[in-house]
Amino acid sequence: MPEQIPADSVGLVQPQTLQFDQPLPLRSGRTLPQYQLVIETYGELNAERSNAVLICHALSGHHHVAGYHSMDDKKPGWWDSAIGPGKAIDTNRFFVVALNNLGGCHGSTGPQSMNPETAKEYGPDFPIMAVRDWVKSQARLADRLRIEQWAAVVGGSLGGMQALRWSIDYPDRLRHCLVIAAAPKLTAQNIAFNEVARQAISKDPEFHGGRYKDHGTLPRRGLILARMLGHITYLSDDSMREKFGRELRSGKLSFQYDADFQVESYLRYQGESFSEAFDANSYLLMTKALDYFDPSVDFGGDLVATLAAAQCQFMVMSFTTDWRFAPQRSREMVDALVAAGKSVSYAEIESEHGHDAFLIPIPRYMDLFGRYMNRVAADIGLPALPPEAS
Amino acid sequence: MRADLQIIQAWIKTKTRVLDLGCGGGELLAFLKRDKQVHGYGMEINPDDIATCIDNGINVIEQDLDQGLSSFQDKSFDVVIMTQALQAVDRPDLVLDEMLRVGKETIVTFPNFGHWRARFYLALKGKMPVSKFLPYTWYNTPNIHFCTFKDFEALCRQKNIHIIKRTVVNSKHLDHWVTNLWPNMLGEIAIYHVTT
Numbered sequence: 001m002p003e004q005i006p007a008d009s010v011g012l013v014q015p016q017t018l019q020f021d022q023p024l025p026l027r028s029g030r031t032l033p034q035y036q037l038v039i040e041t042y043g044e045l046n047a048e049r050s051n052a053v054l055i056c057h058a059l060s061g062h063h064h065v066a067g068y069h070s071m072d073d074k075k076p077g078w079w080d081s082a083i084g085p086g087k088a089i090d091t092n093r094f095f096v097v098a099l100n101n102l103g104g105c106h107g108s109t110g111p112q113s114m115n116p117e118t119a120k121e122y123g124p125d126f127p128i129m130a131v132r133d134w135v136k137s138q139a140r141l142a143d144r145l146r147i148e149q150w151a152a153v154v155g156g157s158l159g160g161m162q163a164l165r166w167s168i169d170y171p172d173r174l175r176h177c178l179v180i181a182a183a184p185k186l187t188a189q190n191i192a193f194n195e196v197a198r199q200a201i202s203k204d205p206e207f208h209g210g211r212y213k214d215h216g217t218l219p220r221r222g223l224i225l226a227r228m229l230g231h232i233t234y235l236s237d238d239s240m241r242e243k244f245g246r247e248l249r250s251g252k253l254s255f256q257y258d259a260d261f262q263v264e265s266y267l268r269y270q271g272e273s274f275s276e277a278f279d280a281n282s283y284l285l286m287t288k289a290l291d292y293f294d295p296s297v298d299f300g301g302d303l304v305a306t307l308a309a310a311q312c313q314f315m316v317m318s319f320t321t322d323w324r325f326a327p328q329r330s331r332e333m334v335d336a337l338v339a340a341g342k343s344v345s346y347a348e349i350e351s352e353h354g355h356d357a358f359l360i361p362i363p364r365y366m367d368l369f370g371r372y373m374n375r376v377a378a379d380i381g382l383p384a385l386p387p388e389a390s
Numbered sequence: 391m392r393a394d395l396q397i398i399q400a401w402i403k404t405k406t407r408v409l410d411l412g413c414g415g416g417e418l419l420a421f422l423k424r425d426k427q428v429h430g431y432g433m434e435i436n437p438d439d440i441a442t443c444i445d446n447g448i449n450v451i452e453q454d455l456d457q458g459l460s461s462f463q464d465k466s467f468d469v470v471i472m473t474q475a476l477q478a479v480d481r482p483d484l485v486l487d488e489m490l491r492v493g494k495e496t497i498v499t500f501p502n503f504g505h506w507r508a509r510f511y512l513a514l515k516g517k518m519p520v521s522k523f524l525p526y527t528w529y530n531t532p533n534i535h536f537c538t539f540k541d542f543e544a545l546c547r548q549k550n551i552h553i554i555k556r557t558v559v560n561s562k563h564l565d566h567w568v569t570n571l572w573p574n575m576l577g578e579i580a581i582y583h584v585t586t
Contacts, residue, residue: 315444334451335461338431341407346451347440364437371444378447 002068002076008084009076010042010067010091017107020140024102027130027292033116037141038063038107039099042083043091045147050380052147053089054138054174055079055098056155056162059230059286060278062106065098066091079156081361088369093382094151102137103129103285111210111281124210124281131158131293135165139173152176152376156358157325158286161293164333167310168295176376177310178369180317181358183329184303184336185294190324193233194287197226201280210281219280224271226283231270236321236354303336313343313379315372317365319357320350345372391421394473394499394579397557401497401583402426406468409493411455411485412475414439416448423448456480459488467493474579476500477533483545490551490586499581502558504538507578539580546584555583 005011015038024032040063045052055065057078066083068076083089083096100108103126111126118125142150153174155163160182167177183190201207204222208215235243244263259265299305314337318330327348337344349365351357357365378384391399395418402408404426410419413432416439422428432450434440443450455472456479470493472485477500479485489496501524502508511519518528526533537545539558546553558577 331461338451339463339466341429343449344431344451345444345449346453348452368441368444371441375444375447 002071002073005068008086009080010084012071013040013042013064013067013069013077015040015063015069015107018141018144020137020144022140024133024137024140026127026133028127030127032102032109032127035102035109035137036107036113037099037102037109037137039097039141040064040066040077041098042066042096043094045095045145046382048380049147050149050151051093051377051382052095052097052142052145052150053376054142054150054153054166055083055089055096056134056138056153056159057098057101058155058157058159059290060274060283061159062104063098063100063108064106065096079359081359082366082369088366089154089373090370090377090385093377093385094373097141097145097147099138099141101129101134103127103282103289105279105282110279111285112213112279121213122281123213124284126281126285128285128288128292131161131165131289132169132295134289135162135169138162138166139170142173148173150174151380152178152373154178154180155182156180157182157355158290158293161290165293165295167312167314168306171309171311174312175379176315176372177312178315178317178372179330179333181319181322181325181330181355182316182333183325184296184333186291187329191291193229193324194291197229198284198287200225200229201284207280210284212280218275220272220275223275223278223280223283224268226271227274227278228267228271231267233324234355236323236352238321238352239354239356242352303332304339307336307340307342310337310340310342314345316344316346317358317368318346318348319353319355319362319365320348321352322355322357324355391417394559394581395421397559397581398471398473398497398499399426401555402428402469404428407466409433409462409467409470411470411472411489412478413443413448413450415442416446416450418471418473419443419448420446455485458484459492462492464491465494469493469495469497471497473497473499474501477535477537479535482535482537483549486545486551487549490584495554495583495585497581497583499579500537500542501533502539502577502580503536504540505578539577542580542582546582551584551586553582553584557581 018037021034064077066077066080085092100106103110111122115122153163153166160179163177163179166174201219201222204219206217207219247262254260296303296306316330316334318327334346347368351362353360408428408430410432413434416432419430419432433453434450435454440450470489476482476498508519559579
């Protein structure tokens, strides 16, 4: 709990729910007849409606990006380190919009919502969403907020993929695209990790083909395993060594099959707390969206041709020890953007934190992020910051 | 603007695609963008310079030049530039090959180690030259491959590289007629415009 709201926090915030009654046609061929999106916004939209920044979330993210819901919250929003007054995305200058994506489990329409056709919970029948479907729903959100063009669309990991998709599908509706710790598509290794996570969930006897709610159960063990595996891939060898080494929980080996090492109990704790907060069907859906993402499929696998339509400027960042979406994967996007003649800058941030680095306020990362957002501000004609504040 | 950059910019046509290797804070690219509508990209490894490029609205890509340019297609740039970095890379010959592969034309500048002051320093003191312009000592210098104009031109001949233009300037980057009388002795910085 924050004793007192920090000065560089957006403070106490409240989510809002928006209802959309226009059916949403999906990549799968199915249609979502109606849906709700839960959003949060920070800062003020200016009179020209030009200073809006969209934040796209990653696998387990949601709309609560910055600030606190109450003084009892243990932690602020998931990207509080980057968003707030005076931070990289400065809410004194920008109007920040964040949402929970469709298929999620934090309030937007998803597997836990009621299917209007059956008057029962969707569960496993909720249509699998593709990144382009999310982006389409985000474009409708922009329409609703009367935002013609985003100053920037920003995302890390799966969020970065949404930002990239924005630049392709709605080229005139964003001026800048920030793609952080992402990839133009998943490798076989990435898909393999996701498949193990899905198997862990779907093979849990409590899963019941995704109808666990009907049976009054939860596939908790499957979710725990899926998250433990995921978590390992978000960290790096270095950061795990640094954090846990071979430290023992009780000072000596137990010669039992319990957790001996600190890293084991840490992973169990992470898995357990995640399994209480996240819906299994949503997890399956999110991993599928990741696996399916490959905007170049519409252009015969040619990423340069795929990006030809983009009009915005790009900032791509990666982290040295990220092996889930390694720097080389970011370079594939950068190289394609250069070949397509687009404006792009790229930074490879030194970090020991693996894929999770994109959520960590690493000084050089936050500095470059802020400098790029200053450039965005200048591009839309916001007054320059006084030198002492920049 | 630095005088060697002033000379280089005059060699670059408007609305071309330019890659600047070791672009620093993006001074040249900013000028070319503003005055010649050039579509440019810089490559840089120094974090402070990268930050300056971002501030200045320059496209900058963080990459070590010694990793090569394999991610860029053949002749995908009109001009590839490298100022004062040839002597600092692991294999200048390979970097030059790569520049000529991805660029239709290439401009390189480097300090001339055949300059009379360097020659006198070594001849009279018997020590590796240290000057205001090249202030490093032999063990900590980033400049690991010094060469002279003659050395560079020999490499060009060996690789069948065509020299379009050559200019030599002194350490203040001024092009003086005396310098051009005996460039390998009197020129401190060489500026070459080459192609294959």
